[in-house]
Amino acid sequence: MSNHTAVITGSTAGLGAAFARQLAAQGYDLVLVARDGQRLRMQAESMASQYGVKTSVIVADLVTDDGVAAVQERLADRTNPVHLLVNNAGHGLATDFIDSDLDDERKLLRLHVQTTMELSHTAARAMTRRRGGRIINVASVAGYTPTGTYSAAKSWVINFSKGLHSQLRSSGVTVTALVPGLIRTEFHQRSGIKIKSAKRWMWLDADDVVRQALTANAQGASTCVPARSYQMLTAGLRFMPDSMVQWAVDKRTESPGRGESTEDQPEGSPSAGAEYGDGTAEPTTEAINTVDAYKSAKAKISARSSTKRESQPPTG
Template identity: 45%
Template sequence: MTTALITGATAGIGREFATQLARRNHHLVLVARDAERLEAVAAELRAAHGVDVEVLPADLSDRAALQRVADRLSAPGDPVEVLVNNAGYGLKGSFLSHDIDVEERLFDVLTRAVLVLSHAGARAMKARGRGTIINVSSVAGFIASGTYSAAKSWVTVFTEGLAAELAGTGVTATALCPGFTATEFHERAALAKTGPAFMWLDAADLVSACLADVARGRVVSVPGAQYKAIVGLLRVVPRSAVRGRVARVQRRR
Protein backbone atom coordinates (compact mmCIF):
# COMPACT_ATOMS: atom_id res chain seq x y z
CA MET A 1 0.00 0.00 0.00
CA THR A 2 1.18 3.50 -0.79
CA THR A 3 1.16 6.50 1.54
CA ALA A 4 -0.29 9.95 0.80
CA LEU A 5 0.49 13.12 2.74
CA ILE A 6 -2.21 15.78 2.61
CA THR A 7 -1.98 19.30 4.05
CA GLY A 8 -5.14 21.09 5.15
CA ALA A 9 -6.62 17.62 5.56
CA THR A 10 -9.39 18.19 8.12
CA ALA A 11 -11.90 20.05 5.96
CA GLY A 12 -13.06 20.77 2.44
CA ILE A 13 -11.00 19.63 -0.52
CA GLY A 14 -8.20 18.25 1.68
CA ARG A 15 -10.63 16.13 3.69
CA GLU A 16 -12.13 14.83 0.44
CA PHE A 17 -8.69 13.89 -0.89
CA ALA A 18 -8.07 11.99 2.35
CA THR A 19 -11.36 10.13 2.02
CA GLN A 20 -10.94 9.20 -1.62
CA LEU A 21 -7.31 8.16 -1.25
CA ALA A 22 -8.17 6.06 1.81
CA ARG A 23 -10.93 4.43 -0.25
CA ARG A 24 -8.20 3.54 -2.76
CA ASN A 25 -6.23 1.84 0.05
CA HIS A 26 -3.63 4.55 0.58
CA HIS A 27 -2.18 4.94 4.05
CA LEU A 28 -2.37 8.60 5.10
CA VAL A 29 -0.35 11.32 6.78
CA LEU A 30 -2.72 14.15 7.66
CA VAL A 31 -1.41 17.67 8.26
CA ALA A 32 -3.39 20.57 9.74
CA ARG A 33 -3.18 23.08 12.58
CA ASP A 34 -5.91 21.67 14.83
CA ALA A 35 -4.54 18.53 16.55
CA GLU A 36 -7.87 17.56 18.11
CA ARG A 37 -9.68 17.78 14.80
CA LEU A 38 -6.87 15.85 13.09
CA GLU A 39 -7.27 13.00 15.55
CA ALA A 40 -11.04 12.92 15.02
CA VAL A 41 -10.70 12.78 11.23
CA ALA A 42 -7.98 10.13 11.50
CA ALA A 43 -10.17 7.94 13.71
CA GLU A 44 -13.06 8.19 11.24
CA LEU A 45 -10.86 7.24 8.29
CA ARG A 46 -9.24 4.32 10.10
CA ALA A 47 -12.65 2.94 11.06
CA ALA A 48 -14.22 3.45 7.64
CA HIS A 49 -11.37 2.23 5.42
CA GLY A 50 -8.98 0.16 7.53
CA VAL A 51 -5.92 2.18 6.57
CA ASP A 52 -3.09 3.50 8.73
CA VAL A 53 -3.47 7.21 9.44
CA GLU A 54 -0.66 9.29 10.92
CA VAL A 55 -1.37 12.81 12.19
CA LEU A 56 1.12 15.64 11.96
CA PRO A 57 -0.12 18.90 13.52
CA ALA A 58 1.59 21.88 11.91
CA ASP A 59 0.97 25.55 11.19
CA LEU A 60 2.59 25.88 7.77
CA SER A 61 3.23 29.60 8.28
CA ASP A 62 5.70 28.59 10.99
CA ARG A 63 9.04 27.65 9.41
CA ALA A 64 10.01 25.10 12.05
CA ALA A 65 6.65 23.35 11.77
CA LEU A 66 6.87 23.40 7.98
CA GLN A 67 10.32 21.81 8.15
CA ARG A 68 8.93 18.96 10.25
CA VAL A 69 6.49 18.18 7.45
CA ALA A 70 9.29 18.43 4.88
CA ASP A 71 11.38 16.03 6.97
CA ARG A 72 8.48 13.54 6.98
CA LEU A 73 8.38 13.70 3.19
CA SER A 74 12.11 13.05 3.03
CA ALA A 75 12.09 10.09 5.45
CA PRO A 76 13.68 7.21 3.50
CA GLY A 77 12.32 4.39 5.65
CA ASP A 78 8.65 5.34 5.39
CA PRO A 79 8.16 6.81 1.92
CA VAL A 80 5.35 9.12 0.84
CA GLU A 81 4.30 8.40 -2.74
CA VAL A 82 1.53 11.01 -3.03
CA LEU A 83 1.77 14.63 -1.83
CA VAL A 84 -1.29 16.86 -1.86
CA ASN A 85 -0.43 20.49 -1.08
CA ASN A 86 -3.90 21.71 -0.20
CA ALA A 87 -3.56 23.92 2.89
CA GLY A 88 -4.74 27.47 2.35
CA TYR A 89 -7.20 30.17 3.25
CA GLY A 90 -8.42 33.53 2.03
CA LEU A 91 -8.63 37.01 3.53
CA LYS A 92 -11.54 39.39 3.56
CA GLY A 93 -10.64 42.87 2.35
CA SER A 94 -8.02 44.34 0.08
CA PHE A 95 -4.23 44.04 0.20
CA LEU A 96 -3.72 47.56 1.54
CA SER A 97 -6.37 47.12 4.23
CA HIS A 98 -4.35 44.36 5.94
CA ASP A 99 -1.27 44.65 8.12
CA ILE A 100 1.74 43.27 6.29
CA ASP A 101 2.30 40.47 8.83
CA VAL A 102 -1.19 39.14 7.97
CA GLU A 103 -0.30 39.14 4.29
CA GLU A 104 3.06 37.50 4.98
CA ARG A 105 1.41 34.61 6.82
CA LEU A 106 -0.93 34.09 3.89
CA PHE A 107 2.01 34.20 1.47
CA ASP A 108 3.91 31.63 3.51
CA VAL A 109 1.02 29.16 3.57
CA LEU A 110 -0.06 29.59 -0.06
CA THR A 111 3.36 29.73 -1.71
CA ARG A 112 6.36 29.03 0.52
CA ALA A 113 4.80 25.87 1.95
CA VAL A 114 4.11 24.59 -1.56
CA LEU A 115 7.70 25.38 -2.56
CA VAL A 116 9.32 23.69 0.44
CA LEU A 117 7.11 20.59 0.49
CA SER A 118 7.23 20.10 -3.28
CA HIS A 119 11.04 20.28 -3.12
CA ALA A 120 11.26 17.70 -0.33
CA GLY A 121 8.65 15.43 -1.85
CA ALA A 122 9.92 15.61 -5.43
CA ARG A 123 13.52 14.89 -4.45
CA ALA A 124 12.54 11.81 -2.46
CA MET A 125 10.13 10.59 -5.14
CA LYS A 126 12.61 11.14 -7.96
CA ALA A 127 15.22 9.07 -6.12
CA ARG A 128 12.69 6.20 -5.93
CA GLY A 129 11.52 6.66 -9.52
CA ARG A 130 7.83 7.12 -8.72
CA GLY A 131 5.42 9.53 -7.09
CA THR A 132 2.62 12.05 -7.49
CA ILE A 133 2.43 15.69 -6.45
CA ILE A 134 -0.88 17.57 -6.52
CA ASN A 135 -0.74 21.30 -5.77
CA VAL A 136 -4.15 22.83 -5.15
CA SER A 137 -4.30 26.12 -7.00
CA SER A 138 -7.42 27.99 -8.17
CA VAL A 139 -9.21 29.45 -11.16
CA ALA A 140 -8.55 32.73 -9.32
CA GLY A 141 -4.94 32.37 -10.44
CA PHE A 142 -5.98 33.20 -14.01
CA ILE A 143 -7.29 36.65 -13.03
CA ALA A 144 -5.76 39.56 -11.13
CA SER A 145 -7.54 40.07 -7.83
CA GLY A 146 -5.37 40.54 -4.77
CA THR A 147 -2.68 38.43 -3.18
CA TYR A 148 -4.72 35.19 -3.11
CA SER A 149 -5.08 35.38 -6.88
CA ALA A 150 -1.38 36.16 -7.30
CA ALA A 151 -0.34 33.28 -5.03
CA LYS A 152 -2.49 30.80 -6.92
CA SER A 153 -1.07 32.01 -10.23
CA TRP A 154 2.36 31.24 -8.81
CA VAL A 155 1.25 27.76 -7.71
CA THR A 156 -0.02 26.90 -11.20
CA VAL A 157 3.06 28.15 -13.04
CA PHE A 158 5.40 26.61 -10.47
CA THR A 159 3.69 23.24 -10.87
CA GLU A 160 3.92 23.43 -14.65
CA GLY A 161 7.67 24.05 -14.35
CA LEU A 162 8.06 21.23 -11.84
CA ALA A 163 6.18 18.83 -14.12
CA ALA A 164 8.55 19.69 -16.96
CA GLU A 165 11.58 19.12 -14.74
CA LEU A 166 10.21 15.75 -13.60
CA ALA A 167 9.29 14.49 -17.08
CA GLY A 168 10.58 10.98 -17.61
CA THR A 169 11.44 10.37 -13.94
CA GLY A 170 8.29 8.46 -12.97
CA VAL A 171 7.11 11.40 -10.85
CA THR A 172 4.23 13.65 -11.92
CA ALA A 173 3.07 17.10 -10.82
CA THR A 174 -0.45 18.42 -11.33
CA ALA A 175 -1.97 21.81 -10.47
CA LEU A 176 -5.63 21.49 -9.46
CA CYS A 177 -7.50 24.69 -10.33
CA PRO A 178 -11.01 24.60 -8.87
CA GLY A 179 -13.58 27.34 -9.05
CA PHE A 180 -16.19 28.01 -6.34
CA THR A 181 -16.47 24.86 -4.22
CA ALA A 182 -18.93 24.10 -1.43
CA THR A 183 -16.55 23.85 1.56
CA GLU A 184 -15.76 25.78 4.77
CA PHE A 185 -13.37 28.07 2.87
CA HIS A 186 -15.75 31.03 2.52
CA GLU A 187 -17.09 30.73 6.07
CA ARG A 188 -13.60 30.75 7.59
CA ALA A 189 -12.63 33.84 5.61
CA ALA A 190 -15.98 35.55 6.35
CA LEU A 191 -16.55 35.81 2.60
CA ALA A 192 -20.01 35.86 1.08
CA LYS A 193 -21.00 33.01 -1.22
CA THR A 194 -21.77 34.66 -4.54
CA GLY A 195 -22.82 33.59 -7.99
CA PRO A 196 -25.51 31.23 -9.31
CA ALA A 197 -25.83 27.69 -8.01
CA PHE A 198 -24.48 26.09 -11.18
CA MET A 199 -21.11 27.76 -10.57
CA TRP A 200 -20.58 25.87 -7.30
CA LEU A 201 -18.67 22.60 -7.49
CA ASP A 202 -19.09 19.56 -5.26
CA ALA A 203 -15.85 18.67 -3.46
CA ALA A 204 -16.24 14.92 -4.05
CA ASP A 205 -16.77 15.38 -7.79
CA LEU A 206 -13.87 17.85 -7.96
CA VAL A 207 -11.39 15.50 -6.29
CA SER A 208 -12.54 12.54 -8.37
CA ALA A 209 -12.04 14.58 -11.55
CA CYS A 210 -8.58 15.68 -10.38
CA LEU A 211 -7.45 12.12 -9.63
CA ALA A 212 -8.68 11.06 -13.07
CA ASP A 213 -6.65 13.89 -14.63
CA VAL A 214 -3.59 12.81 -12.65
CA ALA A 215 -3.99 9.28 -13.99
CA ARG A 216 -4.14 10.73 -17.53
CA GLY A 217 -0.94 12.67 -16.95
CA ARG A 218 -2.51 16.13 -17.11
CA VAL A 219 -0.42 18.92 -15.63
CA VAL A 220 -3.29 21.39 -15.10
CA SER A 221 -6.64 20.03 -13.90
CA VAL A 222 -9.68 22.33 -14.14
CA PRO A 223 -12.78 20.44 -12.93
CA GLY A 224 -16.20 21.43 -14.27
CA ALA A 225 -17.23 22.29 -17.81
CA GLN A 226 -18.12 25.83 -16.74
CA TYR A 227 -14.63 26.47 -15.38
CA LYS A 228 -12.89 24.83 -18.31
CA ALA A 229 -14.74 27.33 -20.52
CA ILE A 230 -13.84 30.27 -18.26
CA VAL A 231 -10.17 29.35 -18.09
CA GLY A 232 -10.06 28.82 -21.85
CA LEU A 233 -11.50 32.30 -22.34
CA LEU A 234 -9.13 33.89 -19.81
CA ARG A 235 -6.15 32.43 -21.64
CA VAL A 236 -7.01 34.37 -24.81
CA VAL A 237 -8.66 37.57 -23.52
CA PRO A 238 -6.22 40.53 -23.29
CA ARG A 239 -4.93 40.98 -19.74
CA SER A 240 -6.01 44.63 -19.83
CA ALA A 241 -9.60 43.48 -20.27
CA VAL A 242 -9.29 41.02 -17.37
CA ARG A 243 -7.86 43.73 -15.10
CA GLY A 244 -10.59 46.14 -16.12
CA ARG A 245 -13.33 43.65 -15.31
CA VAL A 246 -11.83 42.89 -11.91
CA ALA A 247 -11.50 46.60 -11.11
CA ARG A 248 -15.17 47.20 -11.95
CA VAL A 249 -16.27 44.34 -9.70
CA GLN A 250 -14.13 45.58 -6.84
CA ARG A 251 -15.51 49.14 -7.12
CA ARG A 252 -19.03 47.78 -6.67
CA ARG A 253 -18.14 46.09 -3.36
Protein backbone atom coordinates in the same frame (compact mmCIF):
# COMPACT_ATOMS: atom_id res chain seq x y z
CA MET B 1 -2.95 -3.22 3.63
CA SER B 2 -1.75 -0.55 1.24
CA ASN B 3 1.89 -0.10 0.31
CA HIS B 4 1.20 3.47 -0.79
CA THR B 5 1.12 6.54 1.45
CA ALA B 6 -0.34 9.99 0.88
CA VAL B 7 0.43 13.19 2.79
CA ILE B 8 -2.43 15.70 2.78
CA THR B 9 -2.10 19.20 4.21
CA GLY B 10 -5.19 21.03 5.43
CA SER B 11 -6.89 17.65 5.67
CA THR B 12 -9.64 18.25 8.21
CA ALA B 13 -12.08 20.20 6.03
CA GLY B 14 -13.11 20.98 2.47
CA LEU B 15 -11.00 19.58 -0.34
CA GLY B 16 -8.47 18.16 2.11
CA ALA B 17 -11.10 16.01 3.80
CA ALA B 18 -12.40 14.89 0.40
CA PHE B 19 -8.88 13.90 -0.66
CA ALA B 20 -8.50 11.93 2.58
CA ARG B 21 -11.75 10.03 2.05
CA GLN B 22 -11.12 9.15 -1.57
CA LEU B 23 -7.49 8.16 -1.10
CA ALA B 24 -8.38 6.02 1.91
CA ALA B 25 -11.09 4.35 -0.19
CA GLN B 26 -8.37 3.58 -2.76
CA GLY B 27 -6.30 1.93 -0.04
CA TYR B 28 -3.75 4.65 0.61
CA ASP B 29 -2.31 4.94 4.09
CA LEU B 30 -2.69 8.55 5.22
CA VAL B 31 -0.50 11.16 6.87
CA LEU B 32 -2.91 13.95 7.80
CA VAL B 33 -1.63 17.47 8.46
CA ALA B 34 -3.51 20.37 10.08
CA ARG B 35 -3.33 22.82 13.00
CA ASP B 36 -6.32 21.53 14.99
CA GLY B 37 -4.92 18.51 16.82
CA GLN B 38 -8.20 17.29 18.28
CA ARG B 39 -10.06 17.49 14.97
CA LEU B 40 -7.10 15.91 13.19
CA ARG B 41 -6.97 12.90 15.52
CA MET B 42 -10.72 12.38 15.21
CA GLN B 43 -10.38 12.38 11.43
CA ALA B 44 -7.50 9.89 11.55
CA GLU B 45 -9.46 7.52 13.77
CA SER B 46 -12.49 7.77 11.48
CA MET B 47 -10.45 7.06 8.33
CA ALA B 48 -8.71 4.07 9.94
CA SER B 49 -11.96 2.62 11.24
CA GLN B 50 -13.99 3.16 8.08
CA TYR B 51 -11.42 2.17 5.45
CA GLY B 52 -8.99 -0.08 7.31
CA VAL B 53 -5.91 1.95 6.38
CA LYS B 54 -3.03 3.13 8.53
CA THR B 55 -3.24 6.75 9.57
CA SER B 56 -0.89 9.13 11.33
CA VAL B 57 -1.11 12.83 12.09
CA ILE B 58 1.21 15.82 12.07
CA VAL B 59 -0.14 18.75 14.06
CA ALA B 60 1.58 21.68 12.40
CA ASP B 61 1.12 25.34 11.57
CA LEU B 62 2.43 25.57 8.01
CA VAL B 63 3.16 29.29 8.20
CA THR B 64 5.99 28.48 10.60
CA ASP B 65 9.39 26.99 9.84
CA ASP B 66 8.95 24.33 12.55
CA GLY B 67 5.60 23.27 11.16
CA VAL B 68 6.94 22.92 7.63
CA ALA B 69 10.04 21.09 8.88
CA ALA B 70 7.88 18.47 10.62
CA VAL B 71 6.16 17.63 7.33
CA GLN B 72 9.45 17.72 5.40
CA GLU B 73 10.92 15.18 7.79
CA ARG B 74 8.08 12.76 6.98
CA LEU B 75 8.37 13.39 3.24
CA ALA B 76 12.11 12.64 3.34
CA ASP B 77 11.73 9.37 5.29
CA ARG B 78 13.37 6.69 3.13
CA THR B 79 12.10 3.77 5.19
CA ASN B 80 8.45 4.85 4.87
CA PRO B 81 8.26 6.61 1.50
CA VAL B 82 5.47 8.98 0.54
CA HIS B 83 3.97 8.29 -2.86
CA LEU B 84 1.53 11.22 -3.11
CA LEU B 85 1.68 14.74 -1.66
CA VAL B 86 -1.39 16.97 -1.71
CA ASN B 87 -0.55 20.61 -0.94
CA ASN B 88 -4.03 21.77 -0.01
CA ALA B 89 -3.68 23.98 3.08
CA GLY B 90 -4.70 27.57 2.40
CA HIS B 91 -6.73 30.61 3.36
CA GLY B 92 -7.84 33.93 1.92
CA LEU B 93 -8.05 37.50 3.18
CA ALA B 94 -11.29 39.48 3.40
CA THR B 95 -9.66 42.89 3.06
CA ASP B 96 -8.08 44.85 0.23
CA PHE B 97 -4.30 44.86 0.17
CA ILE B 98 -3.79 48.34 1.66
CA ASP B 99 -6.32 47.58 4.40
CA SER B 100 -4.71 44.26 5.35
CA ASP B 101 -2.29 43.79 8.17
CA LEU B 102 1.15 43.27 6.65
CA ASP B 103 1.76 40.23 8.83
CA ASP B 104 -1.43 38.64 7.49
CA GLU B 105 -0.21 39.25 3.93
CA ARG B 106 3.12 37.64 4.79
CA LYS B 107 1.37 34.58 6.23
CA LEU B 108 -0.80 34.19 3.13
CA LEU B 109 2.25 34.19 0.85
CA ARG B 110 4.16 31.96 3.26
CA LEU B 111 1.43 29.34 3.21
CA HIS B 112 0.44 29.39 -0.46
CA VAL B 113 3.83 30.03 -2.04
CA GLN B 114 6.81 29.29 0.20
CA THR B 115 5.30 26.31 2.02
CA THR B 116 4.08 24.77 -1.24
CA MET B 117 7.54 25.24 -2.75
CA GLU B 118 9.39 23.79 0.27
CA LEU B 119 7.19 20.71 0.62
CA SER B 120 7.23 20.11 -3.14
CA HIS B 121 11.03 20.38 -3.15
CA THR B 122 11.44 17.78 -0.41
CA ALA B 123 8.86 15.43 -1.92
CA ALA B 124 10.22 15.78 -5.46
CA ARG B 125 13.76 14.92 -4.39
CA ALA B 126 12.59 11.79 -2.59
CA MET B 127 10.32 10.75 -5.47
CA THR B 128 12.93 11.22 -8.20
CA ARG B 129 15.31 8.99 -6.26
CA ARG B 130 12.66 6.26 -6.41
CA ARG B 131 11.76 7.12 -10.04
CA GLY B 132 8.10 7.60 -9.19
CA GLY B 133 5.62 9.71 -7.26
CA ARG B 134 2.78 12.21 -7.51
CA ILE B 135 2.20 15.78 -6.30
CA ILE B 136 -1.06 17.73 -6.44
CA ASN B 137 -0.92 21.46 -5.67
CA VAL B 138 -4.30 23.08 -5.05
CA ALA B 139 -4.51 26.38 -6.92
CA SER B 140 -7.58 28.32 -8.05
CA VAL B 141 -9.25 29.87 -11.08
CA ALA B 142 -8.41 33.11 -9.26
CA GLY B 143 -4.85 32.45 -10.38
CA TYR B 144 -5.89 33.48 -13.89
CA THR B 145 -7.16 36.88 -12.70
CA PRO B 146 -5.11 39.96 -11.66
CA THR B 147 -7.17 40.61 -8.55
CA GLY B 148 -4.89 40.75 -5.52
CA THR B 149 -2.55 38.82 -3.27
CA TYR B 150 -4.57 35.59 -3.23
CA SER B 151 -4.86 35.45 -7.01
CA ALA B 152 -1.16 36.30 -7.36
CA ALA B 153 -0.25 33.46 -5.02
CA LYS B 154 -2.44 31.00 -6.90
CA SER B 155 -0.98 32.18 -10.21
CA TRP B 156 2.41 31.27 -8.82
CA VAL B 157 1.14 27.82 -7.78
CA ILE B 158 -0.19 27.15 -11.30
CA ASN B 159 3.00 28.18 -13.08
CA PHE B 160 5.27 26.55 -10.52
CA SER B 161 3.38 23.26 -10.84
CA LYS B 162 3.44 23.32 -14.65
CA GLY B 163 7.17 24.03 -14.67
CA LEU B 164 7.93 21.33 -12.10
CA HIS B 165 5.79 18.87 -14.05
CA SER B 166 7.90 19.47 -17.16
CA GLN B 167 11.13 19.02 -15.21
CA LEU B 168 10.12 15.80 -13.46
CA ARG B 169 7.94 13.85 -15.88
CA SER B 170 10.93 11.98 -17.35
CA SER B 171 11.72 10.85 -13.78
CA GLY B 172 8.32 9.21 -13.34
CA VAL B 173 6.96 12.01 -11.15
CA THR B 174 3.68 13.76 -12.04
CA VAL B 175 2.90 17.23 -10.71
CA THR B 176 -0.62 18.57 -11.23
CA ALA B 177 -2.07 22.00 -10.45
CA LEU B 178 -5.71 21.62 -9.40
CA VAL B 179 -7.51 24.78 -10.55
CA PRO B 180 -11.11 24.77 -9.27
CA GLY B 181 -13.75 27.47 -9.12
CA LEU B 182 -16.29 27.95 -6.33
CA ILE B 183 -16.62 24.87 -4.12
CA ARG B 184 -18.94 24.04 -1.24
CA THR B 185 -16.41 24.03 1.62
CA GLU B 186 -15.52 26.18 4.65
CA PHE B 187 -12.98 28.38 2.84
CA HIS B 188 -14.98 31.60 2.56
CA GLN B 189 -16.41 31.29 6.05
CA ARG B 190 -12.94 30.92 7.54
CA SER B 191 -11.61 33.81 5.47
CA GLY B 192 -14.55 36.12 6.22
CA ILE B 193 -15.36 36.52 2.51
CA LYS B 194 -18.96 36.75 1.32
CA ILE B 195 -20.05 35.77 -2.16
CA LYS B 196 -22.90 37.71 -3.77
CA SER B 197 -25.33 36.35 -6.34
CA ALA B 198 -23.40 33.26 -7.38
CA LYS B 199 -25.65 31.06 -9.49
CA ARG B 200 -26.40 27.57 -8.24
CA TRP B 201 -24.64 25.87 -11.15
CA MET B 202 -21.40 27.71 -10.41
CA TRP B 203 -20.85 25.86 -7.12
CA LEU B 204 -18.83 22.66 -7.44
CA ASP B 205 -18.97 19.61 -5.21
CA ALA B 206 -15.73 18.88 -3.34
CA ASP B 207 -15.89 15.13 -3.98
CA ASP B 208 -16.37 15.69 -7.72
CA VAL B 209 -13.43 18.10 -7.81
CA VAL B 210 -11.15 15.67 -5.99
CA ARG B 211 -12.23 12.76 -8.19
CA GLN B 212 -11.27 14.73 -11.30
CA ALA B 213 -8.00 15.89 -9.74
CA LEU B 214 -6.89 12.37 -8.85
CA THR B 215 -7.83 11.13 -12.32
CA ALA B 216 -5.95 13.94 -14.06
CA ASN B 217 -2.89 13.41 -11.89
CA ALA B 218 -2.92 9.64 -12.48
CA GLN B 219 -3.15 10.31 -16.23
CA GLY B 220 -0.11 12.59 -16.12
CA ALA B 221 -1.80 15.97 -16.61
CA SER B 222 -0.02 19.15 -15.53
CA THR B 223 -3.28 21.01 -14.79
CA CYS B 224 -6.84 20.09 -13.93
CA VAL B 225 -9.68 22.61 -14.27
CA PRO B 226 -12.83 20.80 -13.05
CA ALA B 227 -16.15 21.51 -14.80
CA ARG B 228 -16.70 22.64 -18.38
CA SER B 229 -18.01 26.03 -17.24
CA TYR B 230 -14.69 26.86 -15.60
CA GLN B 231 -12.75 25.46 -18.53
CA MET B 232 -14.65 27.96 -20.70
CA LEU B 233 -13.90 30.67 -18.17
CA THR B 234 -10.16 30.12 -18.08
CA ALA B 235 -10.06 30.15 -21.87
CA GLY B 236 -12.13 33.35 -22.01
CA LEU B 237 -10.05 35.15 -19.39
CA ARG B 238 -7.10 35.23 -21.78
CA PHE B 239 -9.05 37.62 -24.01
CA MET B 240 -10.82 39.63 -21.31
CA PRO B 241 -9.56 43.12 -20.35
CA ASP B 242 -8.25 43.38 -16.79
CA SER B 243 -10.76 46.16 -16.10
CA MET B 244 -13.65 43.82 -16.86
CA VAL B 245 -12.23 41.13 -14.58
CA GLN B 246 -11.85 43.66 -11.77
CA TRP B 247 -15.44 44.83 -12.31
CA ALA B 248 -16.67 41.26 -11.89
CA VAL B 249 -14.65 40.89 -8.69
CA ASP B 250 -15.95 44.12 -7.17
CA LYS B 251 -19.52 43.23 -8.11
CA ARG B 252 -19.53 39.70 -6.76
CA THR B 253 -17.26 39.60 -3.72
CA GLU B 254 -17.76 41.30 -0.42
CA SER B 255 -15.66 41.89 2.67
CA PRO B 256 -17.12 42.54 6.13
CA GLY B 257 -18.61 46.01 6.28
CA ARG B 258 -19.33 46.27 2.55
CA GLY B 259 -22.94 45.09 2.72
CA GLU B 260 -24.86 41.95 3.47
CA SER B 261 -26.29 40.67 0.17
CA THR B 262 -26.00 36.90 -0.23
CA GLU B 263 -28.83 36.31 -2.68
CA ASP B 264 -28.83 33.38 -5.11
CA GLN B 265 -26.55 31.17 -3.05
CA PRO B 266 -27.29 27.44 -3.23
CA GLU B 267 -30.39 26.28 -1.38
CA GLY B 268 -29.63 25.40 2.21
CA SER B 269 -26.47 27.48 2.35
CA PRO B 270 -25.66 29.78 5.30
CA SER B 271 -26.35 33.44 4.58
CA ALA B 272 -23.32 35.05 6.17
CA GLY B 273 -19.82 33.71 5.63
CA ALA B 274 -21.01 30.85 3.44
CA GLU B 275 -19.22 27.52 3.85
CA TYR B 276 -17.79 27.31 0.36
CA GLY B 277 -14.62 27.45 -1.65
CA ASP B 278 -11.51 25.71 -0.26
CA GLY B 279 -8.82 26.75 -2.68
CA THR B 280 -11.34 28.44 -4.92
CA ALA B 281 -11.80 31.53 -7.00
CA GLU B 282 -14.09 33.98 -5.31
CA PRO B 283 -13.43 36.57 -8.05
CA THR B 284 -15.15 34.37 -10.66
CA THR B 285 -18.73 34.10 -9.41
CA GLU B 286 -20.02 36.22 -12.29
CA ALA B 287 -17.29 35.22 -14.67
CA ILE B 288 -19.26 32.99 -17.01
CA ASN B 289 -21.87 35.73 -17.58
CA THR B 290 -19.04 38.19 -18.06
CA VAL B 291 -17.41 35.99 -20.69
CA ASP B 292 -20.75 35.57 -22.46
CA ALA B 293 -21.30 39.35 -22.45
CA TYR B 294 -17.83 39.91 -23.83
CA LYS B 295 -18.39 37.37 -26.62
CA SER B 296 -21.77 38.91 -27.40
CA ALA B 297 -20.26 42.39 -27.67
CA LYS B 298 -17.56 41.11 -30.02
CA ALA B 299 -20.17 39.34 -32.16
CA LYS B 300 -22.22 42.55 -32.46
CA ILE B 301 -19.17 44.55 -33.49
CA SER B 302 -18.26 41.88 -36.03
CA ALA B 303 -21.82 41.83 -37.40
CA ARG B 304 -21.90 45.63 -37.77
CA SER B 305 -18.56 45.57 -39.59
CA SER B 306 -19.80 42.84 -41.93
CA THR B 307 -23.03 44.74 -42.67
CA LYS B 308 -21.09 47.90 -43.37
CA ARG B 309 -18.82 46.11 -45.83
CA GLU B 310 -21.78 44.53 -47.62
CA SER B 311 -23.56 47.89 -47.97
CA GLN B 312 -20.60 49.54 -49.67
CA PRO B 313 -20.80 49.64 -53.50
CA PRO B 314 -18.32 47.46 -55.34
CA THR B 315 -15.20 49.19 -56.63
CA GLY B 316 -13.37 48.86 -59.92
